[in-house]
Amino acid sequence: MQTKEIKILVTRYENLEELITTDRELVLAARQIAETAYAPYSKFKVGAALILDNGQIVKGSNQENAATPAGVCAERSALFWANANFPNSAVKAIAISAVDQSGNRALHLSPCGICRQALLESEHRFKEPIRIILDSRNNIEILNDVESLLPLSFNGNSLTNGNNKF
Incomplete structure (x- = not known):
């Protein structure tokens, strides 16, 4: 038997002013676009930039949509639009922000499993890491990178004789 340890490195910042300019701009854009979310059921508005x-x-x-899986998350909304309109451009970073039903930024935020998988596919497609910026209250x-969110991931290597990182 062999045991392997998986470590995930997360850098935590207390406020926007600590971020580099590009990251700060992405967070502000994610906060702004969250306000345009259509979330009549969950009342949880998410924005991604x-x-x-x-x-x-x-x-x-x-x-959102009353027929539940018919809606789309903010992360995939942005990612799919980018892939459709800029098919040869890799994603370098994504910022995600959310507003809860009280109008406050979410206390904790992380992409759902489907969004993690979609982001991972983009990371593998372009063979470049995507920095994930999670904006919480x-x-x-x-x-x-996305693999930090999905360490034992299913990817194209799983369908071939390729080698997984783990």
């Missing part, structure tokens, strides 16, 4: 390797910033917000957390 990503920056591509060509410098383009793309935003998306969650869009009390702090901002940054992860260096």
